[in-house]
Amino acid sequence: MKWGRKGMTTKTFLHKTPKWFSTYTDMLKRNRGLFVFSLVMMLAAPVHPLLKAYETRLTPVFDYQNYYYDWDSLLWGISVILPVVLSIVTPFLSFHYLYSRRAIDLYHSLPIKRSALFLGRFLAGFTITLLPAAAGLGSAWAISHALDVQDRLSESVGQILLFSACLYVFVVFVICCCGTIWEAILYGTGLTVALLGICYSVPEFAARLYGFSGSIELGDWLLAFTPFYYMAIIDGSWSWTAVFPVLMAAGLFFLSLLLYQNRKSENTGSAFSYRFLFHIISIFISVAVVIFVYIWGSELISALFLGFLAYFIISVLSNRGFKRLAPVVLRGAGIAVGMAVFILSFEATGGFGYVMRIPSLDKIESVAIRTVEAGDYQTYARYRTGSGTVISESPQYMVYRETENIALVHEIHQSLLEKKETLEEGNTSLDVDINLEYRMKNGSVFRRSYRLISEKELQNLVALNCSQEFLEQKYPFLEDGFTYGLKARTAVMEPFVKEGEVVAYESLGIAADEVAQALKKDILARPLGFETAPTADYVGRIAILSPVESSFFHMASSAKKVKLSAADAATHWSKKQVILIYECDKNILELLEKRGKLESFRSRVAEFAAAEQVQLSLCEQPTYHMLQNRASNAGYYYDKYSPYQSLYQVTDPEDRAFLLKHLQPVYYSDLPCNAVTFGDGYCFLIPNEYQEQLLEIVGRAEKENLD
Amino acid sequence: MxxxxxxxxxxxxxxxxxxxxxxxxxxxxxxxxxxxxxxxxxxxxxxxxxxxxxxxxxxxxxxxxxxxxxxxxxxxxxxxxxxxxxxxxxxxxxxxxxxxxxxxxxxxxxxxxxxxxxxxxxxxxxxxxxxxxxxxxxxxxxxxxxxxxxxxxxxxxxxxxxxxxxxxxxxxxxxxxxxxxxxxxxxxxxxxxxxxxxxxxxxxxxxxxxxxxxxxxxxxxxxxxxxxxxxxxxLKEEVHKYQLAFSEPVAKEAFSRFRLLSCDITGKFVTLVIRGERQVLERKIGDLKPLAVEEFPLSLEEIFIYEMGAKGYDYKDIFA
The missing domain is CATH 3.40.50.300 (P-loop containing nucleotide triphosphate hydrolases)
Structure with a gap:
């Protein structure tokens, strides 16, 4: 019998196709079921919310809130979880043969270069993971825009896709490192937990250093070197650091390719495809365990023991039993000792000299300072807009370039270092976050943050607040040529409420620039030091507001509604102002009178004076009223005790008149002052010199039963 | 090694x-x-x-x-x-x-x-x-x-x-x-x-x-x-199996001149598996003056077993 073709052989049509592409199409074909299922799931995800939207819109009262949450949660559930699950599962489908001796005989004897085989299967898995996700997320995005519905998904499509892509590459990398599926799952999980543990523990560890600045930034930076970064910014925010995970993923891809190309088939079934990977991964996980356990509340010795234990367990698993126990124990002990030496020396030397370092005065170009009530972390300090504009901390910082002001800040810094021991113990100090940012003449930046300050530093801060530089930054309209533009609004604000909670109760209806011009004249006419201890009677508050007043989370979409770019919206938002008006501010009061708004403006204070009774509570101890920042114009005070301890009914008109005369909505002093809160939460301060009278008023008032 | x-x-x-x-x-x-x-x-x-x-x-x-x-x-x-x-x-x-x-x-x-x-x-x-x-x-x-x-x-x-x-x-x-x-x-x-x-x-x-x-x-x-x-x-030309008969019992040392793979002596009867060229072997065997000589063909399997036996890979060694 004659076997096969005769004469010249005819090559199959596949001969012309590159082999990586044949591999790619072959794998897609074999996994078409999963591909189609994912595609259908992702495309179907928006259908239910769409129907729900249609149904809701037919009803007489459109329940936007419920509709929004239904839409959002459903989309979020399916559209986020499925790509993430796929990015974990498909790498195993692509490279399952690496874990089977039989399968590897087949795949590695095929006439295809290792790199081409890797590429074909990598891309096939990538397609199965990302194409359905892209299609589904794209359709969800299109539908949400068509329906004009805000949802987290529309803002996060990019992050979800990038996260899935990075996670996919990470899993492929882990697969290439390990020799069995069990090990891949184990060490993949271990590495994930260790990476996240490091990202959250190292900044916390660094933050233990006295004066350490930038925990959040450090956390962000560390996270940016992991595939999990996009999950952290999945609220739709972007920054240039978002490029790092992509670069990392690209690096991991090439590393995986390299590992794959040189991987020995016979290592199938071993714990790791390369022995050196065992050392890297096991040490990394052990170190992460030590840091994590130590940071989150355990003694160093326990942390070291658990780190040793982690290494021991990994080694035993990797060695497939208790073989080579002595070197394992020695290496584990070595890691524990190494970590102990590092941690102890780090702490003993103040982060290897970090704590006591201070820039020399002659090298400082400028210094920015920010004070924030401790615990009241700035809600918008790190927010980013949808277009990528970063609202940095700078609006909240007061920048000083004058030599004497720089010297004042430097003195504060030096004093904080001198009192390190006392302040660390938390004795007789004010609970205030103080952030310093030096710009050096050589262009470098030097940052420090402190948690507590004492009266000495407060005196210098008050002196800074009396400076011209402070004033210019507090009121943006004092800058030459600055305009608010037509979009900004003006409003009359509640006069007594605590500054951080101030709300508008009436639109002023006067152009922002006109108000700003009047205020500019008044503020420049005020005597120096007026800002810290006003010498005229208080009239009320006026605000120049950003046209984008919705939650900062949705600044981008809010900006769109008022036809502003996100960047412009951010500028407006940072330039908004609440200005305290006193009887001495003739220009603004004249303007209000001219526009018929003065009576209304004064009415809230008049109401207070004319009220039959005023509920009052008094802090049992005098409090420190602290500094303010430019962005919110808010003052912060420190309460040693809750100001709401007792509630009194002040009925005597003379007492109310006294209170009205001496109250200060803003008062900066290094001396304690009295925090007085009215019934609805209106809060103001009365200098300590009037404390006796205040106590008499309280003595005459009727005490209310708070229960 | x-x-x-x-x-x-x-x-x-x-x-x-x-x-x-x-x-x-x-x-x-x-x-x-x-x-x-x-x-x-x-x-x-x-x-x-x-x-x-x-x-x-x-x-x-x-x-x-x-x-x-x-x-x-x-x-x-x-x-x-x-x-x-x-x-x-x-x-x-x-x-x-x-x-x-x-x-x-x-x-x-x-x-x-x-x-x-x-x-x-x-x-x-x-x-x-x-x-x-x-x-x-x-x-x-x-x-x-x-x-x-x-x-x-x-x-x-x-x-x-x-x-x-x-x-x-x-x-x-x-x-x-x-x-x-x-x-x-x-x-x-x-x-x-x-x-x-x-x-x-x-x-x-x-x-x-x-x-x-x-x-x-x-x-x-x-x-x-x-x-x-x-x-x-x-391979088959190089490995040969002979059965020899002698008038008196012989000692193994008598065959030390051969490249033996196996030597089985039972009284006056000897079975040899030897490497070497047939003509040379037959001449050497003739020098020993046996009463009778007979050569048996060897299969690959037998050759393999004898070769492995010579290297110590033998069931006798396994159970020794």
Whole structure:
């Protein structure tokens, strides 16, 4: 019998196709079921919310809130979880043969270069993971825009896709490192937990250093070197650091390719495809365990023991039993000792000299300072807009370039270092976050943050607040040529409420620039030091507001509604102002009178004076009223005790008149002052010199039963 | 290491230069888990030959197959096929098909799908030959391969291997599990096709009678080293079995002049398995003045057993 073709052989049509592409199409074909299922799931995800939207819109009262949450949660559930699950599962489908001796005989004897085989299967898995996700997320995005519905998904499509892509590459990398599926799952999980543990523990560890600045930034930076970064910014925010995970993923891809190309088939079934990977991964996980356990509340010795234990367990698993126990124990002990030496020396030397370092005065170009009530972390300090504009901390910082002001800040810094021991113990100090940012003449930046300050530093801060530089930054309209533009609004604000909670109760209806011009004249006419201890009677508050007043989370979409770019919206938002008006501010009061708004403006204070009774509570101890920042114009005070301890009914008109005369909505002093809160939460301060009278008023008032 | 000591190969160079060598091992070493499992200083497998690899379990046969097929890479030395390094060389591998001892098929696939799979990688895949073979061996092409019996799976991979039109076919104990009738048919078909298409076949098996039937040449592996690399005819010419009868009982020392593989003395009767040229041996035996001399033919299996016995790989030693 004659076997096969005769004469010249005819090559199959596949001969012309590159082999990586044949591999790619072959794998897609074999996994078409999963591909189609994912595609259908992702495309179907928006259908239910769409129907729900249609149904809701037919009803007489459109329940936007419920509709929004239904839409959002459903989309979020399916559209986020499925790509993430796929990015974990498909790498195993692509490279399952690496874990089977039989399968590897087949795949590695095929006439295809290792790199081409890797590429074909990598891309096939990538397609199965990302194409359905892209299609589904794209359709969800299109539908949400068509329906004009805000949802987290529309803002996060990019992050979800990038996260899935990075996670996919990470899993492929882990697969290439390990020799069995069990090990891949184990060490993949271990590495994930260790990476996240490091990202959250190292900044916390660094933050233990006295004066350490930038925990959040450090956390962000560390996270940016992991595939999990996009999950952290999945609220739709972007920054240039978002490029790092992509670069990392690209690096991991090439590393995986390299590992794959040189991987020995016979290592199938071993714990790791390369022995050196065992050392890297096991040490990394052990170190992460030590840091994590130590940071989150355990003694160093326990942390070291658990780190040793982690290494021991990994080694035993990797060695497939208790073989080579002595070197394992020695290496584990070595890691524990190494970590102990590092941690102890780090702490003993103040982060290897970090704590006591201070820039020399002659090298400082400028210094920015920010004070924030401790615990009241700035809600918008790190927010980013949808277009990528970063609202940095700078609006909240007061920048000083004058030599004497720089010297004042430097003195504060030096004093904080001198009192390190006392302040660390938390004795007789004010609970205030103080952030310093030096710009050096050589262009470098030097940052420090402190948690507590004492009266000495407060005196210098008050002196800074009396400076011209402070004033210019507090009121943006004092800058030459600055305009608010037509979009900004003006409003009359509640006069007594605590500054951080101030709300508008009436639109002023006067152009922002006109108000700003009047205020500019008044503020420049005020005597120096007026800002810290006003010498005229208080009239009320006026605000120049950003046209984008919705939650900062949705600044981008809010900006769109008022036809502003996100960047412009951010500028407006940072330039908004609440200005305290006193009887001495003739220009603004004249303007209000001219526009018929003065009576209304004064009415809230008049109401207070004319009220039959005023509920009052008094802090049992005098409090420190602290500094303010430019962005919110808010003052912060420190309460040693809750100001709401007792509630009194002040009925005597003379007492109310006294209170009205001496109250200060803003008062900066290094001396304690009295925090007085009215019934609805209106809060103001009365200098300590009037404390006796205040106590008499309280003595005459009727005490209310708070229960 | 043991294998270094086993490099003495008196006959492996006898035809060097006469036949074109296509698979060449040059100082090749392979370590697994830190142990040297293969150490072949010099081996040249000629083109178009059917080369049998024999050896005890763990001798290194499968490792050698995986090295030739490129599944494993050599740790030192050079392994070339057609003068080219096999490592990650798709062009060389395109001419090669490796059938491992436990073949793997893609999950849930049929023969048709496996054919499509191999067509992606073997441009010379011969669909006509495939159809002929499928018809001849009556394998159900639309059934899942997972539903095949072990023997059928062996047939399936051999058919795919032959249809892929390789120039080098590596068969690692590939006929195991196939029934005797089918085994015979497969062998014949394989020999036919190999002869027709000048395929170089490297085959390992524990069934030495089978190898005896169709191998041109054999390599005997022992503890990772190559004991012999020789044609079967030459091997049989070099190892002889004689039965001698003497007038009086003789001592073993009497045969110290011979390169003995085995010497069994029962009183006046002696059975010898000896290496050497027949004429020389017969002259030496004549010098001992035996009453009677008779030579018995040796099969490959017997030669292998005697050779292994001489190296200490003997059931007597196992139970000693």
């Amino acid at each position: 043991q294998c270094t000591a086993l490099r003495a190969k008196p006959w492996n160079m006898e035809t060097k230069g006469m036949v074109r060598r296509v698979i060449v091992f040059d100082q090749v070493k392979k370590f697994l888990d830190g142990n040297l499992v293969l150490d072949i200083a010099d081996l040249q497998i000629p083109k178009g030959s059917i080369y049998g690899l024999i050896g005890a379990n763990g001798a290194g046969k499968s490792t050698m197959m995986r090295l030739i097929s490129g599944v494993y890479t050599v740790d030192s030395g050079l392994l070339t096929v057609d003068g080219e390094n096999i490592t990650d060389n798709a062009a060389v591998k395109e001419k090669m098909f490796f059938v491992p001892d436990d073949p793997y098929f893609l999950p849930q696939t049929t023969m048709e799908e496996m054919t499509e799979f191999y067509q992606c990688y073997y441009p010379d895949f011969d669909t006509v030959l495939y159809e002929q073979l499928m018809a001849s061996f009556e394998l159900p092409s639309k059934n899942k391969i997972s539903s095949y019996s072990k023997g059928m799976r062996r047939q399936a991979i051999l058919l795919l291997a032959l249809a892929s039109n390789p120039k080098y076919l590596l068969l690692d104990e590939s006929f195991d599990g196939v029934d005797p009738v089918m085994r015979q048919r497969l062998r014949r078909v394989m020999i036919d096709i190999a002869a027709d298409k000048e395929i170089t076949v490297v085959i390992s098996s524990h069934n030495l009678r089978e190898l005896d039937e169709f191998c041109d040449r054999v390599g005997v592996l022992y503890h990772g080293g190559l004991l012999y690399d020789i044609t079967l005819d030459r």
